[in-house]
Amino acid sequence: MEKILEYFPKLTDDQRAKFEQLGPLYEEWNDKINVISRKDIENLYPHHILHSLGIAKVVKFRSGANILDLGTGGGLPGIPLAILYPEVNFTLIDGTRKKILVVEEIVAALGLKNVKPMHLRAEELKGRFDFVVCRAVASLDKLVPWSARLLSHEERHALPNGLLTLKGGNLRGEIKALGKGAYVEQFPLTDYFPLEYYMEKYVIYVQR
Numbered sequence: 649m650e651k652i653l654e655y656f657p658k659l660t661d662d663q664r665a666k667f668e669q670l671g672p673l674y675e676e677w678n679d680k681i682n683v684i685s686r687k688d689i690e691n692l693y694p695h696h697i698l699h700s701l702g703i704a705k706v707v708k709f710r711s712g713a714n715i716l717d718l719g720t721g722g723g724l725p726g727i728p729l730a731i732l733y734p735e736v737n738f739t740l741i742d743g744t745r746k747k748i749l750v751v752e753e754i755v756a757a758l759g760l761k762n763v764k765p766m767h768l769r770a771e772e773l774k775g776r777f778d779f780v781v782c783r784a785v786a787s788l789d790k791l792v793p794w795s796a797r798l799l800s801h802e803e804r805h806a807l808p809n810g811l812l813t814l815k816g817g818n819l820r821g822e823i824k825a826l827g828k829g830a831y832v833e834q835f836p837l838t839d840y841f842p843l844e845y846y847m848e849k850y851v852i853y854v855q856r
């Protein structure tokens with residue numbers, strides 16, 4: 649929790665309380681349904697919650713924005729972002745029913761009113777969003793077409809609507825495979841969180 653407070657020092661009491669509740673909730677649910685590597689659950693805050701919030705360092709979502717978390721698993725990055733942005737609407741989808749059950753339980757326990765969990769594959773979803781966010785779901789050549797048809801044409805952020813995905817390692821091949829038509833920007837997470845764990849971890853932005 650200290651790392652969250654260090655890099656997000658302006659949290660309200662309510663946000664802080666909700667982030668504090670996340671630890672015990674994920675521990676409880678991860679014992680029943682594996683949504684976070686059991687080896688790494690002790691690093692929930694510095695490795696998973698802070699990682700999810702990396703997206704908020706790249707773009708500040710505006711009040712009333714609609715954000716899709718594609719392949720949310722147990723709610724990452726969507727739940728931490730929904731705590732940080734209570735005035736933004738989050739739709740969290742996953743193709744695996746039991747993972748959405750965990751999201752539903754955590755959202756209910758936190759009393760988050762701005763999160764809509766749905767058991768659905770991205771290819772079946774209808775709707776329009778300002779940004780599609782995701783972590784550890786698929787290669788860019790899959791994520792880009794899945795998200796492209798779901799992005800709204802109405803622009804209301806400093807960054808044009810697009811895909812924001814958390815990825816790591818050498819991404820040159822994946823980015824090259826998208827071809828010259830795609831505008832891609834790579835934001836190193838060490839710019840925001842100067843920690844060894846975040847070396848070679850990025851937010852990848854692909855413009856609609």
Ligand SMILES: C[S@@+](CC[C@H](N)C(=O)[O-])C[C@H]1O[C@@H](n2cnc3c(N)ncnc32)[C@H](O)[C@@H]1O
Pocket residue numbers: 683684718719720721722723724725741742743744747768769770771782783784785786794
């Ligand atoms: C490795 S998990 C990552 C979960 C979460 N984003 C995280 O970082 O903890 C990938 C998830 O993406 C989901 N997924 C993969 N392709 C999908 C698709 N086309 N539509 C919806 N969910 C998908 C899988 O069911 C799985 O739960």
